[in-house]
């Protein structure tokens with residue numbers, strides 16, 4: 029009896045939905061790789077696979093662990109190896125139809141330039157491929173790449189059709205030349221971004237701290253789209269008293285997942301602010317779980333005024349969160365600035 033009921037439910041689902049089961053989407057993800065831990069491709073792969081993606085990973089570095097540990101071993105992949113794998117092996121050789129291409133940490137400017145040239149011409153020929161760029165330049169006022177890299181990202185964003193980019197506050201400042209220290213300058217930075225890079229469709233600033241947020245222990249995340257450049261949706265994010273390695277990489281992967289249809293929700297093209305709201309909700313749950321499993325409660329109390337560094341996301345332990353459905357009633361609401 030139970031079996032028959034289950035079958036009926038499945039049949040009902042199949043007729044109700046446009047496509048059942050959901051379509052498996054394909055992404056080419058060009059990021060760093062660590063043997064131990066979860067940054068770069070290691071932070072993106074499991075969540076994306078779990079949510080129905082084939083994830084083809086090209087590893088820009090192969091490290092034992094991320095450098096934030098204080099010691100590590102490994103190597104940077106040469107730009108020739110990376111470009112041969114992408115161009116000769118995957119795009120020309122196998123002619124894989126990717127839904128999206130995601131680029132994150134590049135080990136040097138030569139790799140960034142070569143990889144972007146290849147992806148740029150692939151996307152020109154295949155207009156439905158979404159190119160997603162997480163520009164890795166620095167954080168909290170500190171540049172951690174050679175300064176020429178900033179100009180290279182500017183060129184790439186200016187001369188290609190980019191589906192989504194996810195700079196942090198400092199990266200947005202570098203790309204626009206506008207220092208963000210108030211809601212007014214935040215708005216100005218988006219205006220400048222749209223003027224400089226009109227072919228970038230969706231833009232999200234991952235985390236923003238200005239004097240107002242510092243007083244309230246919060247951060248902001250904000251987004252805007254080319255079709256409505258005057259509209260900036262802003263979310264208040266409660267700040268957890270920790271610095272997480274890999275959170276930006278996970279964030280961009282989850283946002284890509286939410287924005288690219290899987291056949292079930294094709295009827296309503298996902299909207300950027302709605303997708304960002306879902307991702308912020310999931311990030312909050314995953315980071316709180318990571319904190320709770322990483323920091324003993326006594327230490328947590330002692331650490332109240334000091335920021336603790338959490339080297340590894342607890343991604344596997346967060347699989348129930350990645351599977352969450354019916355979260356619409358709990359999602360954070362945005363406000364316009």
Ligand SMILES: Nc1ncnc2c1ncn2[C@@H]1O[C@H](COP(=O)(O)OP(=O)(O)O)[C@@H](O)[C@H]1O
Nearest residue numbers: 195196234235249266267268270275276279311
């Ligand atoms: N300390 C934190 N407290 C709460 N949320 C955080 C924290 N750090 C990161 N996040 C979440 O992770 C997302 C990605 O942010 P972040 O790691 O700052 O990106 P990036 O790597 O681009 O600097 C943020 O939008 C936020 O939702």
Ligand SMILES: Cc1ncc(COP(=O)(O)O)c(C=O)c1O
Nearest residue numbers: 060067068094273274275276277
């Ligand atoms: C090689 C590499 N890739 C990616 C990351 C993740 O960067 P973030 O912590 O800003 O998400 C790190 C962080 O230490 C890293 O060392």
